Amino acid sequence: MIFGKAALIPVAAATIMLSGCGSNALIRARLEAPPATDAILVNQAGYLPDATKVALLRADAEIFELIDVSTGRNVYGAEPGEPMYWELSGDTVRTADFSAFSEPGTYRICLAGTDVCSAPFHIGDDVYNDLVRGAMRSYYLNRSGIEITGELGGKWARPAGHPDTAVIIHASAASAGRPAGTVISSPGGWYDAGDYNKYIVNSSITNYTLLLFYKMFPDYCRGLELNIPESGNNIPDLVDELLWNLRWYLTMQDPSDGGVYHKLTNLQFGGFIMPHEATDPRYVVMKSTAATLDFAAVTAMAHRVFANDRSEELRALASICLEASDKAMKWASAHPDVIYRQPDDVSTGAYGDGNLSDELFWAQAETALAHVKVPGPGFLEGIRAVTPTWNQSETLGLISLALSEDESFAQVREAAASLLISYADELAGKSEKCPYRISLDRFEWGSTSDVANQAMIKLVAMKLTGSDRYLPSVQADLDWLLGTNPTGYCFVTGFGTLSPLHIHHRPSGADGVTEPVPGFLVGGPNTVVLNDCQPPVERSAYPAKSYSDAECSYSTNEIAINWNAPLVFLLGAMDNLRH
DSSP states (O other), X not given: OTTOOOOEEOHHXXXXXXXXXXXXXXXXXXXXXXXXXXXXXXXXXXXXXXXXOEEEESSOOSOEEEXXXXXXXEEEEEOOOOOEEETTTTEEEEEEEOTTOOOOEEEEEEETTSOOBOOOEEESTTTTHHHHHHHHHHHHHTBSSSOBOXXXXXXXXXXXXXXXXXXEEOGXXXXXSSOTTOXXXXXXXXXXXXXXOEXXXXXXXXXXXXXXXXXXXXXXXXXXXXXXXXXXXXXXXXXXXXXXXXXXXXXXXXXXXXXXXXXXXXXXXXXXXXXXXXXXXXXXXXXXXXXXXXHHHHHHHHHHHHTTOSOHHHHHXXXXXXXXXXXXXXXXXXXXXXXXXXXXXXXXXXXXXXXOHHHHHHHHHHHHHHHTOOOOXXXXXXXXXXXXXXXXXXXXXXXXXXXXXXXXXXXXXXXXXXXXXXXXXHHHHHHXXXXXXXXXXXXXXXXXXXXXXXXXXXXXXXXXXXXXXXXXXXXXXXXXXXXXXXXXXXXXXXXXXXXXXSOBOHHHHHSOOSXXXXXXXXXXXXXXXXXXXXXXXXXXXXXXXXXXXXXXXXXXXXXXXXXXXXXXXXXXXXXXXXX
């Protein structure tokens, strides 16, 4: 085990120790469910029976106990680990390792001889089943251009908004075949984040991550039922949901030259109103090299994933995707440095990126795999594995190369795998030294997605090495997201005992429903922007606690499609372990 074994205390001995402190009264007190304390942090969803199971104590205790919620009785006891201080949180914590206990049920961690207890959690084979479905169904609930019915959306039903069948070519996007003011159709897709716009570069990493999830776990994905309009059409629900975005994505390419528009957007961010109430004109804005290279990469990968699918519809789509990829690469080759610049009359998300070397590498890797053209010997020179983000995408190309099954790619595959494994080792090593057991050492935009993406890297390394040595570190990443973090929040809306209620998300803020749309991963602690809310909303000075559950806190409490994708990957991979 990565985090070391706690000293185990037999349950009988722990019970004896409590007998002189009025154990019967204590049992009664625990059965009355005392309020959870933030002195004990747990994964609020729970743990698989055979998983590494660690809670964190922010209080002194000689013994921690695992209490069966149904009986109030102690079923396991142990000494916590040594206290460790983390300067990024200002906390001193001790590990409470109960990995040796595997009996399914509902439990709390309590400090021996007290009624100081954690939130309840489950141990069982199905603890992540609803979570992965919820995280993936958030995409359906965030669709553009479709009514969310009461039958499928429950209390989050809403009328259709943004059909995007009459989108205007912005002056910055004009071409000979499509002059400014031309009206085109670009329906479908997901709203990018808390706003109602759609952005190619952010859709790209999202599409890739979900395609990778399907490619690595096809049988699991085929069994994932999401209860969406397309359910039962003989295509996996996850793929159907992905197609809602991918088909929109394809409309963003100018058919006359292959260039790809950077975004589809209103000219300015709208207010917190429902989609059908947001009727300002919509535009496609500027072609960019970044968007076009990302598009080329994703469509090439989609071709590989669907080319031999059992579905005739998906095989036909694979051919369309490859043709689109080739056109995009041709445009990008002719326009290698068209950096997105925000037009004066546009103020929505820029997703600007001045360094295109990572996008170029990713696109070249994916198109090489799609066409089975092995890159030259210096292809990986200067490339390193990093935590993937929308503007740092070279690792996505490395993953695809490392997972290639074509023997003609053996040499480049081994080199790519070596880079990924080295990075996974580095991440796992960092988590061993961190009191909160994660690899992250800075908190920027979407820090929660950084944690999820690092877990994804380690899961890929598990696949490449055939070793489960990364699994405790992956579990720790998941624990962080689901409550074992300095804020005490489960960062996924609608799940856990303490989750965000006031997210920066227009439908959630305007629909009149108390609870936000469920299944979204909020951005989490962020030290880049500290003043997005006016007083009296204040954030902690400690980076790992710099989070606010407030609608105004777009830097910490917004949602985004690219943040949810690695969450789906992580939850699905862990849920797959039970099969």
